Amino acid sequence: MTGGRTIRCMKIRWPWRRRESTPAQNLISISDPALVELFSLGTPNFAGVDVGEGSALGLSAVYRAVALIAGTMGTLPMRSIRDTGDGQRQRMTSFLDNPGGQFGPTPYEWKETVMLHLLLHGNAFLKHIYGGAGQLLALEPIHPLCVSIDEAPDRPGGKLFKAYRQTGVNVGQVEEFDARTMTHIPALCTDGLRGLSPITVARNSLGTAIAGDRAAARQLSNGALIAGMVTPDEDVEPDEVKQIKAEIEQKVSGWENAGGIPVINRKLKFTPWTMTAKDAQFLESRAFSIQEIARWFGVPATLLMDPSAVSTWGTGVEIQYRGLARFTLGHWAKRIEERLSRLLPAPRFVEFDFAGLERPTPEQEIELLLKQTGGKPILTVNEARAIRNMPPVEGGDELMPAPEPEPEVSQSDPPEREEVPA
Template sequence: MPAFRWWPWSRRPEPTQPANTVSLPDSLVASMLGAGNFAGTPVTEQTAMGLSAVYRAVSLISGTIAQLPLRTLRMRAGRLDRVGSILDDPQPGFGLTPFEWVETIMLHLLLHGNAYLTHVHNGAGALYALIPHHPLCVEPYWPRPDDRELPVGGRWYRVTDIWGRQSTHDARTLTHISAQSPDGLKGVGPLTIARNSFGTAIAGDRAAAKMFSSGALISGLVTPDDADLEGDEATAIKAELLTSVGGWENAGSIAVVNRRLKFTPWTMSAADAQFLQSRQFSIEEVARWFGVPPHLLMQTEKQTSWGTGVAEQNRGLGRFTLSPWTARVEQRLSRLLGAHRWAEFDFAGLERPNVETEIDLVIKQMQAGLITRTEARALRNLGPTDEGDDSDDEPV
């Protein structure tokens, strides 16, 4: 048997409610049912992520941040050192990998505006693992004025597991990472504040599906010039036209039909054209909500995919979109590491220039004496030279 208890709520008494029920706040139940949406379509994780632009934006931000190395740093005797910590593997030997762990936290933040991590301690009382919980299964609340025991951190958290069991936590047993918060209790995510935009986009997808399943998708109308046709005659004319002009094998051929017929092409109406434009506009709306350049959502109609302008937009993604998210995670996790230690995502790999520019920069740093030859080779993932460290003092 392990020396630690896996479930934090195993120390709590069993709840009186049935084990197959899950308690959620009324506001969360209303949000799951799509309340407050002008389009009247339910906006949930599944329906929102069903939008290609939302899925791309969320996966882009969460995946990019998850691939950044999460370092634990320490300042000692005026020197910055990297040290090991629980953040190197937040669920050691089981559960999520470090990449999946950060990605899950970012998914919770990007969709719901909150990420909750319960603490698991080993037999010696040391922090052993951090377990993410779905935001809909955690209810933060302020303590009542008559509470004799005030929570550490100022807030209580009621966590409901998948079996319906509940446990109460404060900052000693749960870490809460929040997005922008109007009340300081919990953050507000796009599924709440962008409900109308997402609902409109979901309604557009449903309308498009309905148009393809039940709408008129014919190429044109054929009507007789002289008289009305009987049912058998109309069927015969249709078969004759399909045989003469239908399919790839009749491309470029000349159709001869022994009838006096009038063909009217079926063209797209102005309403249909505006419908397509509205669906393109929804991609730009999603890009605004998540702070992602439209070209990274594969929307390149209004701009080129090449050039320095796009390169600057990619750098802006890290500076103006990724950095605020990582700062929230870094500062909360740093409180678990003790004094003079902090967590930091390493953006060096993400911000690296092209190979030619990087090599030129490394050479200039060596010539200025800022780095040694061994350090320069390490930046290029190269081992030390045969001459050893003594070559570091030689001129370039």
Template sequence: MDRLFSRQVEEQRSYSISDPALAAFFGMGSGIAGISISESSVLGLSAVWRAVSLISGTIASVPLKTLRDKNGVREQVSSWLDEPGGIDGPTPFEWTERVVAHMVIHGNAYLAHVYNAAGALIYTVPFHPLAVAPEWEKVDGKSTGRKIFKVSLDDGTVRIFDQSQMTQVMGLSLDGLKGLSPISIARLSLSTAIAGDKAAAKMFGNGPMIAGMVTPEEDVTEEEAKAIKAGLQAKVSGVDNAGEIAVINRKLRFTQWSTSNADAQFLESRQFQIEEIARWYGIPPFELMQTEKQTSWGTGIESQQRGLARTVLSPWGQRLEQRLSRLLPKSQFAEFDFAGLERANPEDEIRLLIEQVRGGLLSRNEARAIRNLPPVPGGDTLAGSESPSALPNIEEVQE
């Protein structure tokens, strides 16, 4: 039988200082703009949703491999990471996406271990970070240097896990106990952005949306005003009246309504908020659909995409890799295969493969395997033991 706990756990009712409900009771968690910052409110910002889904979804789409170093050669082996959420649980993509999203939003991910009857780890269950309060374990009033995790369950009880029962994956941390929550650190910028969204919604909901106002320079009755409006709309609106000359037998004054300087600055500030969110998460603005200040094509975009894999996706992925590796046998380790994200365009990749084959770094069949091509007879020999005429050319690799 699977078991979620390896020892008897304590059940009690308590309230953690990290509880968002307790924070709201004392008025904490709000930005200067007076907007409450929470998981749901920040994900309501399209730029934050895009940033979180981009990081977590991209890492989840990368293969998570279990490797073993055997005589200096890395080979892939099977492990519980093939189904990290269990056969009946979330898929590997869903499991990885959820764990990384927990880190990106809250700065922490918590994985409860599930063991089989033989005591072997078979999968892990991600707990929501707001339900877990890590503490330093104390014995006789002295810290042991180890952690315990108090988990608030749906039934109102609190269960205690130790480090043999739960793995914590931390983001940037200053005390080693808990990772810093990005949405808490960025609460000033995020509260301003949420306030901007609310102000925009209120402006469109309650503000005037007319193009202008026509004022008669003489007194008219209500029926005459309706007739003037109908006559104006019939003569100046619609594609059929494009280029026509309107003749009105009334003396009227037209006042056009346009965006004021204050409104224009408000719209500019909302664009700047997207750049702020991109800066917090280290994502190029074009990945958040902000392309006004940069070109959307060419080698510059390709370089930024490869840089995103190295400077943003890889650090988040390595945090998870190293923690998961500690749950594997000593000869094994976990690794995301980010090579596909950093691949050059097909032409450059083929030229690089040819140079590697000619330099003796790869055999022809190894190069063909990278391009998902079948092996060829005699293609396992490295350069140096074959004649130059036997080496491939770009047309052969492209076949």
């Protein structure tokens, strides 16, 4: 008793303390990235919504931008090359021809996953998989939310990586790595340890877009397609007001009542609001969020299917696509190339082949080749037929001689006149 009042303490019994065993199928591993995101404090932003991997990918513009960059990088060949010393390059074979290993992800899936980790979380962690003889066989991507980084001056690279991995049946275990057993590819970095997460840096823009989607969904599910104030022509009691409001919302609110004709046995006067969603620039803000996301990821808005983007035709679209390869994909490729090149013995290095992506149109390429060869033929008949999936013909494996140019007739010289006998 304190101050004349009795304070009673209630003892809380946690339900899991009384359980001696829990079925294995009901357990969740602590290495699950979804669980890490669920129990995180969220990314604070002006819109007041949680921005994470799942919510960010729920935005169509983010999903399209990430899928476009990651998918395009996945299609680029990743070559292992050696400088021969005479200015030439020689293609070499290495484990990076299939970096996921024999039973791991395919080369396309591996490159796409690494890029997805970089685009969303700003870091890619690759666990080294060694063979029995100590040779490096593959690189296993680990989700960035499952890896922490600490400074460790006594370790190679000065970093200590701790990965919370699932090693048994729903049993989590902490694995420690350093530069000898894990390759870390950071994005834009300010502290030298961990790369900046794009979805964290862009939390305000993404949060506004997520809030806009939720507001639109709530307007269609719970809100009326018309907004205004209802005034009864007669006096009603407070309980009747609640009943009238519930009756109107039941017959008017929601997408299933769109276009319907409500019938209410009341004498009411409806006054619409003067401020609509368009006046509040709701639709304009949602369209602007697409351009914001395109700006964050460095993707032209036209590739995000934005109908409000500036319309460009011909060479304008081609220049935009070349700019994507040079100023967006090239930066990501350079980060991966330099980190993976450390895993190969010198003088070998890794390089992405952008030739197929930057190749001009067939007409432009043929015209360029003809100019470089002085107009001489560059294909045999059978090579041309093979391009068209046609069978070879006899005698079609030799280059045909270039046709002789026709003599030019000077326009200044008058044509010769034939003499007509008298």
